[in-house]
Amino acid sequence: xxxxxxxxxxxxxxxxxxxxxxxxxxxxxxxxxxxxxxxxxxxxxxxxxxxxxxxxxxxxxxxxxxxxxxxxxxxxxxxxxxxxxxxxxxxxxxxxxxxxxxxxxxxxxxxxxxxxxxxxxxxxxxxxxxxxxxxxxxxxxxxxxxxxxxxxxxxxxxxxxxxxxxxxxxxxxxxxxxxxxxxxxxxxxxxxxxxxxxxxxxxxxxxxxxxxxxxxxxxxxxxxxxxxxxxxxxxxxxxxxxxxxxxxxxxxxxxxxxxxxxxxxxxxxxxxxxxxxxxxxxxxxxxxxxxxxxxxxxxxxxxxxxxxxxxxxxxxxxxxxxxxxxxxxxxxxxxxxxxxxxxxxxxxxxxxxxxxxxxxxxxxxxxxxxxxxxxxxxxxxxxxxxxxxxxxxxxxxxxxxxxxxxxxxxxxxxxxxxxxxxxxxxxxxxxxxxxxxxxxxxxxxxxxxxxxxxxxxxxxxxxxxxxxxxxxxxxxxxxxxxxxxxxxxxxxxxxxxxxxxxxxxxxxxxxxx
Ligand code: ACM
Ligand code: ZN
Numbered sequence: 001x002x003x004x005x006x007x008x009x010x011x012x013x014x015x016x017x018x019x020x021x022x023x024x025x026x027x028x029x030x031x032x033x034x035x036x037x038x039x040x041x042x043x044x045x046x047x048x049x050x051x052x053x054x055x056x057x058x059x060x061x062x063x064x065x066x067x068x069x070x071x072x073x074x075x076x077x078x079x080x081x082x083x084x085x086x087x088x089x090x091x092x093x094x095x096x097x098x099x100x101x102x103x104x105x106x107x108x109x110x111x112x113x114x115x116x117x118x119x120x121x122x123x124x125x126x127x128x129x130x131x132x133x134x135x136x137x138x139x140x141x142x143x144x145x146x147x148x149x150x151x152x153x154x155x156x157x158x159x160x161x162x163x164x165x166x167x168x169x170x171x172x173x174x175x176x177x178x179x180x181x182x183x184x185x186x187x188x189x190x191x192x193x194x195x196x197x198x199x200x201x202x203x204x205x206x207x208x209x210x211x212x213x214x215x216x217x218x219x220x221x222x223x224x225x226x227x228x229x230x231x232x233x234x235x236x237x238x239x240x241x242x243x244x245x246x247x248x249x250x251x252x253x254x255x256x257x258x259x260x261x262x263x264x265x266x267x268x269x270x271x272x273x274x275x276x277x278x279x280x281x282x283x284x285x286x287x288x289x290x291x292x293x294x295x296x297x298x299x300x301x302x303x304x305x306x307x308x309x310x311x312x313x314x315x316x317x318x319x320x321x322x323x324x325x326x327x328x329x330x331x332x333x334x335x336x337x338x339x340x341x342x343x344x345x346x347x348x349x350x351x352x353x354x355x356x357x358x359x360x361x362x363x364x365x366x367x368x369x370x371x372x373x374x375x376x377x378x379x380x381x382x383x384x385x386x387x388x389x390x391x392x393x394x395x396x397x398x399x400x401x402x403x404x405x406x407x408x409x410x411x412x413x414x415x416x417x418x419x420x421x422x423x424x425x426x427x428x429x430x431x432x433x434x435x436x437x438x439x440x441x442x443x444x445x446x447x448x449x450x451x452x453x454x455x456x457x458x459x460x461x462x463x464x465x466x467x468x469x470x471x472x473x474x475x476x477x478x479x480x481x482x483x484x485x486x487x488x489x490x491x492x493x494x495x496x497x498x499x500x501x502x503x504x505x506x507x508x509x510x511x512x513x
Contacts, residue, residue: 004441006110019101020045062111116409117440118147124154127187141204143437155219155238167224213278215248230290242499251292280330310337358398382483430470
């Protein structure tokens with residue numbers, strides 16, 4: 001009946017007739033607003049939904065629902081818990097609507113297994129306007145996802161308006177073409193629009209974590225401000241996919257001035273106590289030939305370029321600390337050198353095996369798990385099947401019972417080089433995001449994939465009414481056997497001789513001593 005799988009549902013006998021709809025007279029403004037969004041009108045024989053903030057000791061995000069033959073009562077310790085209770089009531093109503101509006105009387109007790117339940121959208125490769133994002137936030141709320149990770153900058157486009165570095169949006173927000181579709185991409189978010197998204201997300205109890213990817217994936221910024229690179233070279237916002245060897249210089253003060261200014265401006269917009277600073281895929285080719293980078297290496301007695309990246313990253317982490325923020329960093333840059341203990345690791349790939357990642361987690365590194373397979377939603381269903389995601393454990397093999405406490409939760413990213421519009425975005429993200437939400441909320445419970453599929457069908461109409469068009473069920477159910485032709489098609493379309501050659505060259509050049 002409810003996704004994500006609730007902790008417990010006990011049937012108490014009898015049923016409640018919901019044919020007149022639901023109403024509430026709650027005096028809690030956030031709940032009243034959210035309720036009326038779902039149930040704007042009702043009949044004269046509507047059933048009352050009561051919201052009680054009273055302390056059932058169910059945790060910050062938990063709730064209790066009691067359905068008896070007269071009314072529905074939702075109680076929780078916090079407004080957030082009540083809000084999640086409302087999301088469950090919405091799904092219970094939809095379920096009953098398909099059964100003559102009869103809802104079985106029951107008692108639901110629920111709370112999440114993980115505190116971090118995230119969805120990441122890459123708005124650099126393709127740009128998505130605020131209306132698209134608001135719809136996604138609505139869907140996230142329904143699924144009890146509580147983090148929207150906003151990937152705002154990359155080689156292929158800078159989307160964050162900055163007063164101090166205006167070229168970032170004047171020039172850096174435009175890409176002449178994309179490998180995927182040959183069509184130019186442009187667009188950025190004004191400060192007012194970003195604040196609007198933060199407020200909209202907050203109404204849905206979702207935290208927005210912006211990402212400023214550094215020192216790699218910063219070609220769009222370097223195209224505007226060449227002094228950010230080791231070589232001051234002139235370049236354009238990247239038109240192809242792949243890892244670029246052009247990265248920010250770790251020895252120049254201009255890089256740090258830039259980071260300080262942008263992060264300072266971001267702190268005025270984003271209320272989350274976390275900021276993602278990227279750190280993934282940073283080839284060291286330019287650093288090897290840079291006298292300024294060499295100077296830092298010498299001065300600090302560094303043995304390799306991974307340590308230099310750690311120096312860079314730790315400086316950015318310190319800047320964030322001054323702003324009262326904690327950094328999140330992709331795991332690439334964390335496993336070879338010492339990164340400040342406060343930083344959260346986001347695990348996506350384990351070049352040296354997952355054992356190392358598990359060791360880091362056991363050693364105290366707070367971690368968000370986004371393992372490439374099956375968490376990356378930009379790959380076809382035949383490659384990262386929904387069932388694989390549903391069965392995924394964010395608690396990796398080798399993570400001990402005490403290490404488990406360091407797993408903050410799970411996030412599924414959607415990279416958008418091959419996602420040119422909202423229709424494709426919905427197709428790739430839904431319904432896999434529903435399966436991911438179920439894992440993040442209910443991992444370890446008695447979950448059954450068949451029951452999940454039945455409940456998912458129930459959810460399709462609701463997602464539709466939120467303006468979301470998921471992949472049809474037969475597509476979503478594809479596994480690796482049935483979906484392989486789609487995988488071949490995907491890679492045939494994605495294959496790009498020039499990007500592949502650049503990738504191989506970058507890999508070669510990035511080999512550190
Ligand atoms: C990543 O996929 N480069 C984090
Ligand atoms: Zn340099």
